[in-house]
Amino acid sequence: MKRVIVITSGKGGVGKTTTAINLGAAMNIFGREVLIVDGNLTTPNVGIHFGSPEVPVTLNHVLSNKAEVFEAVYEHESGLKIIPASLSVKELKKIKPEKIGNFKKDFTKISDIVVVDSSAGLGNEATSVMAVADELIIVTNPEMPAITDALKTLKLAQEMKKPILGVIITKVREDDIEMQPDVVKEMLEIPILGMVPYDLSVSKSLNMKDAVVHTHPKSKAARAYKEIAAKILNVKYDSKKDAENFIEKILKKFGFGKKRK
Template structure:
């Protein structure tokens, strides 16, 4: 396994697929048997709150950072091997947070999970810069569009100022017949090209279906690219589409008699979201990426 286990997924510009990348990398590694935690560190404009079904009194990262809850209280099991720590959406809760507490949160999750992905907000502010320095490495996400690439340069500079390091660049929504050199974009940013995610019509369909792309259309080009990226990042074999489908069938057969059962708490103490709630919730999270 790579010595880098905590990754900040960042972009200088919104709408480039940052949250989608976070969700699919995490899901792919979870399918490979790794224990994964996804943390929404965008304290001001949270979008992973939709990843779980939250009631008005549900605990979030905001409560943890204000000292009102533990990390366990705000950790929600999504499915096998993957949990989410969402931020709240209330401005009042945001005002009570102390972003510096994120350091302890990351340290605790690092000890408990194989991989931790920090979904970082766009823009320039303290809570955006802080995760860039806390992570072992930062993954820049951008489309090939000039404006997005330009903003990625700013994020790279912010990472350096925060004392962090950049693992490399992931380009999303790439086109096979484009005359744009993806390697040249990475070279201009003075970083490594980690991978490209091709434009895929099923990506938007997966958002509205409320399912990560690697599960919704596992044999599609974008899903295959995310699995390849996850495998390269972690140095592990990520199950291919056929293996994932076979496991899903077996799981369905084994749990058919338990289909009406909902668990409030996961095996390791994390709160567990009901399957139907997760389906609709992921739609909200990914559509904001």
């Protein structure tokens, strides 16, 4: 079955792009063909996360009928396919986000699963991207402003009659200052797909220009994303078994850990 999953949030900086690329990469690890589309046209980040900030043909060219969808597809070494958006300020004025709906069918011809990252806010750009969704995922953090914006997004999605796969709470820390997951659950009244801990491996992966599920596959954040991807795909995955074992930890400490290619 073809699935177009849009990652949205309302509030900015909550972890949408991190979620889009890691869920996409995790589903790819589970053997699915995945395309990640950067639907954040004004402040795109997907290309930056994968170390290819500027490419010749982008989603912006596709939306302005200057290129075909397949010309804007780039393949990551993992097999993951990506359609980046343009970083050029010149391209900004020409953006017509509502056109993205015209290309939904073409996206699904490229991969069975299409994950679309979106911009913050609930303006024309974000809602145009929400409109292409078969399913929506709302990303939020355990803080009042992020939850309030997630609720707004939820109401809008319901008005648009879009099915919501659930909420992903990211950057979860284990301290008393944060809202407890139970409280968040109660406020949102929709299923929680998963929680991703605050994990420095995420920042390190950004520096290494790749998804954390690739750079630090056994980290807490990577395992959380794999767990959520497994849930979405209805496949088996044991996060505890995937954790670094005692011997691996010792080896790493002494510099004998597995090296990345």
